[in-house]
Ligand SMILES: [Ca+2]
Ligand SMILES: [Ca+2]
């Protein structure tokens with residue numbers, strides 16, 4: 001049994017409430033559900049996994065399309081999508097968590113420096129991942145980089161791509177890739193732990209605590225940038241006031257992170273970030289220079305609840321000979337294991353501001369701890385809300401990949417604060433953008449992946465695949481006058497072949513099964529029909545770097561129908577599964593992991 005039943009939900013709710021009367025909410029069932037005080041419309045759909053959206057100084061909504069390889073501009077008045085630039089992506093990105101990810105405008109965009117910075121995956125012939133020397137491993141030369149491009153307002157096009165920082169680790173899992181220009185005018189960028197020590201990468205150690213040596217920095221070897229928040233100058237250089245950690249200054253601003261997909265500054269300059277936990281304990285952190293955020297020694301608080309650090313790469317028997325199981329399921333004795341409290345936290349350790357969510361045992365009705373039963377929500381972005389709608393004022397708004405919801409949290413309340421959940425429908429919410437007046441909120445949705453219905457049950461099909469949704473504040477207000485385009489409104493004049501595809505996809509988007517890649521059509525019919533993540537296990541598994549390894553992840557939780565695990569679960573292997581699986585299989589490798597249901 002893998003779904004919540006309303007009855008169980010109620011029971012669980014009371015149980016948790018009794019246990020935690022004096023504590024913060026402990027599980028996703030324990031949140032306050034509320035109706036989002038906004039009216040929904042579909043602005044555009046059929047995009048290729050939109051990853052980051054921002055309102056530009058030009059009044060357009062700019063959006064990266066991770067798997068389609070584009071940075072596009074969406075007209076907020078009529079929903080037309082115009083591509084501003086197409087990146088040539090490595091083949092493998094289509095199925096992994098790589099591609100065109102975060103982006104940011106130059107702080108002087110519109111004032112003489114019309115430039116954007118984009119985080120994108122590429123193949124680097126001059127580098128090899130030292131832990132993947134085998135050239136047959138498709139990830140041996142796959143890296144991420146920050147590219148600066150010039151914008152021409154007359155043509156609406158970007159040109160002159162210039163690499164400002166190359167060689168940042170990439171993998172099929174946990175790339176993170178959120179970018180934000182800070183009040184200091186510098187670029188902040190999140191880099192995940194590459195999904196190591198789990199799923200297809202379970203024999204690769206987590207490097208989140210690894211710091212670069214002076215020699216590595218000198219040689220521009222950024223291997224240690226996994227599981228970090230980076231801070232860089234606009235030319236990609238290392239800021240002089242970056243923290244010196246263990247005697248070495250690099251781009252590293254903070255470390256000990258898992259998969260930080262959200263980053264944003266509050267009005268007082270506080271830097272907030274959220275990151276995916278393993279099964280439990282997604283975190284909201286206040287990021288400070290030189291801070292160590294504890295991963296992989298600690299998930300959430302250092303409380304020995306549920307999480308145990310089992311380091312598979314250090315097993316006394318060859319790791320590959322073992323069968324990986326989820327982080328909450330324990331591990332064989334040959335795998336070194338450490339309780340959270342056994343870790344001697346250093347002085348610069350920073351516990352989370354809050355966790356989403358911590359449990360000491362599975363809630364009643366969810367004993368199998370299957371994908372949708374796990375407390376993790378798959379936090380995919382974070383934005384500080386100001387203005388317009390009083391109930392959201394001063395809140396951190398977090399999109400979630402699981403359960404189609406926005407979670408609101410008051411950072412002033414700290415660890416004892418409660419979460420309010422706004423369920424917005426059967427979509428995987430990837431990022432949101434708040435208009436200046438706070439009365440319009442734009443949300444980007446994934447093109448595929450597992451979703452839940454309002455009851456928390458696994459559901460078939462996304463309501464709005466690869467879409468930009470627009471939410472307009474309900475109560476009076478002038479902003480409501482600005483009519484968002486309706487879904488029916490056709491995109492205008494595709495500017496390129498890419499757009500033509502989009503327009504095409506648009507026609508089928510209502511059925512929520514069309515992706516720009518066209519891959520979903522290849523998906524097993526029953527997956528879509530049942531809403532079960534079943535297919536993803538296979539999909540995800542089929543691909544791991546070395547074919548053989550993959551079989552192991554299929555049933556970590558003992559439930560073949562479940563996605564193997566969170567990361568997986570939260571992230572798409574989707575197109576991989578659907579579009580690229582055959583090819584990948586033939587190559588013997590490549591794809592993720594992401595235990596994402598290919599199911600739409
Ligand atoms: Ca942490
Ligand atoms: Ca913990």
Ligand SMILES: [Ca+2]
Pocket residue numbers: 053381382383431432433
């Ligand atoms: Ca955002």
